[in-house]
Amino acid sequence: MVETRKALKLLREQGYRITTPRRQVLGILAEAQRPLSPYEIQDMLKEKGEYLNHVTIYRVLELLCSLNLAHKVLLAGGFVICSLGESRGCHRFVVCRECGRLKEYASEALCAEETEMAEQLGFRAEQHFSEFSGVCATCQK
Amino acid sequence: MVETRKALKLLREQGYRITTPRRQVLGILAEAQRPLSPYEIQDMLKEKGEYLNHVTIYRVLELLCSLNLAHKVLLAGGFVICSLGESRGCHRFVVCRECGRLKEYASEALCAEETEMAEQLGFRAEQHFSEFSGVCATCQK
DNA sequence: CTTTCTGCAAAAGGTTTGCAGTTAG
DNA sequence: CTAACTGCAAACCTTTTGCAGAAAG
Numbered sequence A, B: 001m002v003e004t005r006k007a008l009k010l011l012r013e014q015g016y017r018i019t020t021p022r023r024q025v026l027g028i029l030a031e032a033q034r035p036l037s038p039y040e041i042q043d044m045l046k047e048k049g050e051y052l053n054h055v056t057i058y059r060v061l062e063l064l065c066s067l068n069l070a071h072k073v074l075l076a077g078g079f080v081i082c083s084l085g086e087s088r089g090c091h092r093f094v095v096c097r098e099c100g101r102l103k104e105y106a107s108e109a110l111c112a113e114e115t116e117m118a119e120q121l122g123f124r125a126e127q128h129f130s131e132f133s134g135v136c137a138t139c140q141k
Numbered sequence C: 001c002t003t004t005c006t007g008c009a010a011a012a013g014g015t016t017t018g019c020a021g022t023t024a025g
Numbered sequence D: 001c002t003a004a005c006t007g008c009a010a011a012c013c014t015t016t017t018g019c020a021g022a023a024a025g
Helices: A004-013 A020-032 A038-047 A054-066 A108-120 B004-013 B020-032 B038-047 B054-066 B108-120
Strands: A070-073 A078-081 A090-096 A102-105 A123-125 A128-136 B070-073 B078-081 B090-096 B102-105 B123-125 B128-136
Touching (some): A004 A020, A020 A038, A020 A078, A038 A054, A054 A070, A054 A078, A070 A090, A090 A108, A090 B108, A090 B123, A108 A128, A108 B090, A108 B108, A123 B090, B004 B020, B020 B038, B020 B054, B020 B078, B038 B054, B038 B078, B070 B090, B090 B108, B108 B123, B108 B128
Parallel strands (some): A090 A128, B090 B128
Antiparallel strands (some): A070 A078, A123 B128, A128 B123, A128 B128, B070 B078, B090 B102
16 A cells, blocks of 8 residues: 555555544655564654653554455565555565565466465465565665 | 484584573473463473573574574464475465464475566565465464 | 684564454445 | 533553673583
8 A cells, every 4th residue: 555545545444543643654664665563653643742651652563454455574674655556355565684675466376386386385375475585676785 | 303312513613502501492392382471381391390481582592593492473473384395585474364363384485486576576585474364274274 | 722603681573462443335 | 502522640561771790602
């Protein structure tokens, strides 16, 4: 979800209220386009002269993730706004091991491959969330 | 590395000492075959009447991971012993979202696919560590 | 015997919980 | 107006650091 407005609309549709903290966190994530920890989000708000309690940030992130409007990216240790229009199915990340920057993408081929592999191992694949690490263009120097 | 002995041998070869704590942590991981947190490892040792300071466990795990004798699996929130003979290259995990149990595997097809995708996104893929979630046989009831 | 490793104490971070007060709709 | 949400204080859990003593080889 690149559009903050779309995300807010979806919140509303699901019966959640559109509040100042939710707008603020979405706004920061949309600007950043890189993984941010809850406290980093708080710091970036402070730079704008805005304040949010860290507990509120945790709760907003939890909500956004539950709706797939944001993702917790474990390799990068932080949260990113979802950059795909899809709210479910396939969310994949390449994460730069140097700088932590990442790209989100989807791939039917990978889903098929993983689903098959999962079956061989006795697993049923459901949502395809995956992360793997590499080195981004900027850090390849 | 299924064999604890092989792991110990590799430690020695790399110039590290073979100590009681290192034996103990490797032993627990080998038995468990599921992700364990540092404190879980401590608890399992207690059940055997053995004691390790948690700081020591953190340090042993750090060493094992640096040699790819163990992996930190983020989706599962814990450490597992490496079940592949390979010490580098491709380490992939399917993690059960219900119980956290997992399987490690390698796949040339996936590596090729990911490498290509990475290039399209301006990344150079290096080591292929990836995790994705599904539901294991036992939890599919 | 010496270098590496462990244990301890303490600090530093990150995350969660309960509750009272505020706000969106 | 009322249910949903936020802020605050405090607790809790995880991880890290520095240093003195123990143990591997």
